[in-house]
Every structure is written in structure tokens, then in C-alpha cells.
Amino acid sequence: MAVETSAPTEPAxxxxxxxxxxxxxxxxxxxxxxxxxxxxxxxPNGRPCATGRPPLVNTNTLTHSAGSxxxxxxxxxxxxxxxxxxxxxxDVPNPPSGMGDAGPGxxxxxxxxxxxxxxxxxxxxLLVPNIELxxxxxxxxxxxxxxxxxxxxxxxxLLAQLHATRVVRARDLRITYTPPPxxxxxxxxDDDLPQRQVKAYWTLYLDVLVLSLDGNAFDAAWGAVxxxxxxxxxxxxxWDPDTAGVVCADxxxxxxxxxxxxxxxxxxxxxxxxxGRAGKEARQGGEDxxxxxxxxxxxxxxxxxEVVCVVLDCxxxxxxxxxxxxxxxxxxxxxxxxxxxxxxxxxxxxWSVALEWDAPR
Numbered sequence: 001m002a003v004e005t006s007a008p009t010e011p012a013x014x015x016x017x018x019x020x021x022x023x024x025x026x027x028x029x030x031x032x033x034x035x036x037x038x039x040x041x042x043x044p045n046g047r048p049c050a051t052g053r054p055p056l057v058n059t060n061t062l063t064h065s066a067g068s069x070x071x072x073x074x075x076x077x078x079x080x081x082x083x084x085x086x087x088x089x090x091d092v093p094n095p096p097s098g099m100g101d102a103g104p105g106x107x108x109x110x111x112x113x114x115x116x117x118x119x120x121x122x123x124x125x126l127l128v129p130n131i132e133l134x135x136x137x138x139x140x141x142x143x144x145x146x147x148x149x150x151x152x153x154x155x156x157x158l159l160a161q162l163h164a165t166r167v168v169r170a171r172d173l174r175i176t177y178t179p180p181p182x183x184x185x186x187x188x189x190d191d192d193l194p195q196r197q198v199k200a201y202w203t204l205y206l207d208v209l210v211l212s213l214d215g216n217a218f219d220a221a222w223g224a225v226x227x228x229x230x231x232x233x234x235x236x237x238x239w240d241p242d243t244a245g246v247v248c249a250d251x252x253x254x255x256x257x258x259x260x261x262x263x264x265x266x267x268x269x270x271x272x273x274x275x276g277r278a279g280k281e282a283r284q285g286g287e288d289x290x291x292x293x294x295x296x297x298x299x300x301x302x303x304x305x306e307v308v309c310v311v312l313d314c315x316x317x318x319x320x321x322x323x324x325x326x327x328x329x330x331x332x333x334x335x336x337x338x339x340x341x342x343x344x345x346x347x348x349x350x351w352s353v354a355l356e357w358d359a360p361r
Contacts, residue, residue: 030274052295069227117170
């Protein structure tokens with residue numbers, strides 16, 4: 001009796017994960033975000049769309065700097081060192097008007113909270129950030145080359161954010177001097193007393209080094225800058241009229257911290273539209289065609305055209321939206337921006353814990 005045998009079936013064509021991601025990166029990302037079942041969409045890195053990488057912060061690791069901070073977001077690692085140098089007001093060729101007067105904010109406690117000192121800090125260039133990519137930080141970074149356009153753009157964004165958030169007070173950077181009253185002033189009023197004068201400033205150089213880059217370099221760099229500023233020790237400085245120079249105290253006990261204005265945290269999001277649509281077309285139809293990805297990694301950044309970065313501060317009990325950066329598309333409208341702000345509020349809480357915002361100093 002003959003036995004019938006069926007023809008062997010050919011195995012289904014399949015690719016390993018890495019090959020699939022290299023051949024069709026957009027399809028690979030969209031396949032993860034559109035599961036066949038009703039399960040929650042999961043990104044290739046295993047995170048849900050609205051979940052960012054937990055920030056890890058270490059402070060005061062650089063012993064030869066006034067303050068330092070190391071931040072890690074997944075495989076993105078950034079270190080920031082703060083250097084403080086003295087700028088004599090006499091050495092400024094064309095100082096902005098009114099820079100020689102210390103102002104009432106130096107005498108009345110609490111008034112400097114609302115002092116408009118952005119023009120003073122920005123005009124004198126008292127905050128100088130700089131970002132450098134370390135050798136081997138990213139496969140796209142070739143050692144021995146001049147600063148890339150990406151590094152220069154990050155430096156410009158850091159400088160703009162330092163000025164926009166007004167996180168550093170000009171009062172903490174001023175070095176003042178009050179002349180003694182003249183010997184012939186036997187009978188005088190308080191208005192006749194010599195006024196306090198600004199003689200010099202502290203200039204803060206924020207040197208940021210990206211050790212490893214796996215996406216979202218700006219959030220990590222800004223977190224490292226905040227950590228360095230928050231833990232910086234500024235030596236006690238006074239103006240010596242005899243030498244016409246600044247004298248700093250050697251005693252560590254006389255050093256003081258910078259008193260930051262709140263805790264402005266940056267939260268970045270990327271928008272992935274798998275079918276290549278943008279704007280209203282990406283939101284039409286019976287299903288979502290665009291996904292908002294919190295804290296994108298390097299793979300997601302390469303295939304997302306729209307990026308949103310919001311900077312907010314919840315340290316005062318209320319959410320203060322300080323800055324919004326958006327470019328590359330039109331998916332995130334005003335309604336979607338509200339959702340972005342809500343997600344950023346949760347991100348602020350994570351950063352406040354990592355930076356030990358409530359811890360005494």
C-alpha cells in the first residue's frame with residue numbers, strides 16, 4: 001500500500017531583529033507601535049510611548065571645578081564642569097548702562113526674586129556654555145574634526161535657555177564695594193551715604209562633555225548644567241581699593257551656593273508618523289497615524305521629523321511654562337501641546353528627585 005506524503009512546506013521568510021531594523025527602519029518602528037492585539041504600543045527599546053528613561057545624577061565628581069554634575073539617560077552620558085572667573089567692570093570696553101550701580105536688589109531681601117537682570121547677564125556674557133562630543137561618543141562623530149553643527153546648535157540652545165529661564169541671579173555674580181563715608185561728613189542723612197558699587201562679576205564657564213550619545217542630548221546636557229549650578233561653591237570675594245582688584249577668601253566655610261530661580265526642567269518629545277504624513281493628514285482616519293515618543297533615543301530621532309521640547313518649572317507649586325521649542329512638522333497642535341505639558345510635568349517630578357531639589361544644602 002502506497003503512503004502519500006505531502007510536499008514539505010517552505011519556511012516563512014524572516015529576518016533577525018537587527019537586519020529588519022537596518023533594511024526597513026521606518027517599518028520596524030511602526031511594527032512595534034502598531035501591535036496586532038489591543039496591547040499597549042511598545043517602542044523597540046521596550047518603553048511605552050509616554051515613558052522616558054530615568055535620569056541618574058551624580059554631583060561634585062570633578063574636584064578641580066567650582067561645581068560639576070554627571071547625568072545619564074540610558075546610554076546617553078553627559079558631564080558638566082563649572083569654572084568661575086572674575087570679570088572686572090573696568091575691563092569691559094562698552095559696559096551696558098547702569099552696570100556700575102548695585103541696585104536695591106542687593107540690599108532688600110526678596111526683591112531680587114523678580115529683578116529683571118537678564119539684560120545684565122546677557123549683555124556682559126556672564127554665562128558661557130560649551131558642548132563637546134568625546135571621541136567615540138557616537139558612531140557619527142569622527143575624532144579630530146572641528147565642532148560639528150549639532151554641537152554648535154546644542155551650545156546655542158543651552159545659552160538661550162540659560163537666558164530665557166533666568167535660573168542664575170545677577171546678584172550672585174556681582175562683586176560689590178561700598179566706599180567709606182568721607183571724614184568731613186559729620187552730619188549727613190542716609191541718602192548722603194556712599195552707594196554700593198559693582199566693581200566686578202563672576203563669569204561662569206559651563207563646559208559640557210558628551211561621553212556617550214544615544215539620543216536626547218539636550219535634556220541630558222541641561223540636566224548636567226542644572227546639577228553643576230545647584231552644587232557650585234562660589235568663594236567669598238571682595239573688592240580691595242588699595243590694589244584695585246578682587247580678593248577671594250581661602251576658607252571653604254565662607255564659600256556660598258548659587259541661589260537658583262526654581263528648577264526649570266527640559267522635556268523633549270519626538271513625533272513619529274509611519275506613513276510619512278504630517279499635520280492634519282497624520283491625525284485623520286480611524287486610527288492614530290502619529291505617535292508621540294517621550295525621551296527619544298538615537299534610533300527614534302533619526303526617523304522622526306517633528307521634535308517638541310518644553311521647559312517648565314513646578315517648584316513653586318504651580319506649573320510655569322517657560323519655553324517651548326517646536327520644529328519639523330505640524331502634528332503637535334495646541335490640543336496636543338496640552339498633553340505634552342502634562343507628560344512634561346511627570347518628567348519634572350523625576351528630575352526633581354534625581355537632582356535632590358528638596359534636599360537641604
